[in-house]
Amino acid sequence: MKKLISVILCFAVLVGVLAFAGCKKNNDGQDTTADGSTAAPAVSTEPETSTAESTTTKPAAKPAQAQVSPAPTTGAHIVTLPAASATEKPNAASSTGWNGTGTYKVGSGSGQLRPGEYYIVKNSSKSSVYVWNGKMKDDSGEPLACEITLDGKTHTLVTVESGYVLYISGCKFISASVEHPKAVNGKYAPGTYKIGRDIPKDEYIVKRISGLYCGLGFKKSIDPYVQNVANDFEMFDVSTYYTLSKDGYVEITGCEFYDADSCSMASxxxxxxxxxxxxxxxxxxxxxxxxxxxxxxxxxxxxxxxxxxxxxxxxxxxxxxxxxxxxxxxxxxxxxxxxxxxxxxxxxxxxxxxx
Structure with a gap:
């Protein structure tokens, strides 16, 4: 009887050892069990690409709206703020005239850039615009700023608050209460406009100038640290008519706007x-x-x-x-x-x- 019990105990120990070995992970942390797991695979956040296009997908004649997660309203992304150089101008900011390349501190002190909305115009093929809220830093203590891209655009608008730092290179800027974007020779170039102030609510002709992307992005705020649900995009596959009727700000990308009353498709x-x-x-x-x-x-x-x-x-x-x-x-x-x-x-x- 004792021998039988010993045999049973040995068998149980052997089964336990084998079960443990079957679940043991290798040195790099990967499970060595067979692919019979019921765990869901990771979902890629990268857009899928395919060489075979659907023949039933409608183009964006009536602009489609894209649903995306919350993002900075200016299309900015977080980067390390460039180090201040000899161009730093904390005491030479003007709230009524044009300012040039430099690093500006925003506040109410003498010589500081006043909080508010600014109109930034690109005047060089190499331009950079960064906004830092004075708080965000990386693990090493370096400032983490929002980079506002101007690729393919002539200008942008940005709102800065007290305590922010504005870094400008290859651009000039001025308070939007003094100067703001407008049509030039009847054309609204790619960039950001405040609806009702810079660009009226009206019917427009939209001319495509880019083969890759042509569309509009709408937002309520142009402070890069204010999060909007950036789900209000409208895209165009051909030159078209469009009625601007929303409020807030519109960012024109890859196309030009013309007043439909003074322009035709032939033009x-x-x-x-x-x-x-x-x-x-x-x-x-x-x-x-x-x-x-x-x-x-x-x-x-x-x-x-x-x-x-x-x-x-x-x-x-x-x-x-x-x-x-x-x-x-x-x-x-x-x-x-x-x-x-x-x-x-x-x-x-x-x-x-x-x-």
Whole structure:
């Protein structure tokens, strides 16, 4: 009986040792058990890329809104503040005139930069703008500042509070109460504008100037340390009409804005045959048009009473559409041609009868 008990105890000890060995981790902290775990895999935060594009994804004729996590309102990112140099100007700041390259302390003391909103204009191909709140530091005690990028933009707006430090290089800046962004020769260049002050609420023609990204970002605050849920973006795949109706600030990227009352699509290089949005009675005449896809399988078109009402439909074959004054015609990855004999049911370039 004792021998039987001893055998059972030895067997139990052996099973325990084997179980422990099966769960033991290797030296680099990786579990050496088989891939039968039910734990969920890590989710990548990097955007997925694919060489195969969907043929059913609608373009952003009616600007799409992107949902993202909270981020600094100016599109800034956190970096180490550059070391102060001979350009530091803590006692030479002007709240009423233009200031140049330098490091400025914000406060109410003599010579300090007054708290408030500032208009920063890039005047060099190499420019840098940093804002430090005077508090954030890395593990070694170095200041951690918000870098405000000006790539592809002519200017920006920023709000600074007492205790902040503003680092400027390759730019000039002035209080926005003295000078602020505005249209130059009827054009609003890429940059940040305060809606209602710098740019009126109105209908505009949007001209694409970048092949990579063309769109608008809206925000309530331009203090880089004020967190907004930056989910209000609108993107454009072609030159288009757009009605600006929101409040706050708008950041124009990869495109130019023109007052629609004093500008036409022809004036920005869209002749009525190339992909864009056109206003009937202004850019093109009323009548019947043939819209022909480019064969990519990603062609879209729409006819609507306003830019906001545009809902693109996939264009699989050449299609005739009849439009009236005041309507808007949009097409993407396609061409458009006026039908001289619409009652015939076919245009020389069409493959379908009139809709």
């Amino acid at each position: 920005i290089g869209c002749d009525g045959t190339t992909p864009a949005m056109y206003k009937v009675g202004k850019d093109i005449k009323a009548g019947t048009y043939t819209i022909t896809p480019d064969g990519s399988g990603k062609s879209y078109y729409a006819v609507a009473s306003s830019p906001e009402a545009v809902e693109p439909a996939q264009l699989k074959k050449a299609t005739n559409v009849t439009v009236s004054d005041g309507e808007y015609v949009y097409f993407f990855r396609a061409t458009m041609k006026y039908c001289k004999n619409p009652n015939s049911g076919l245009d020389p370039d069409a493959t379908l009868p009139q809709e």
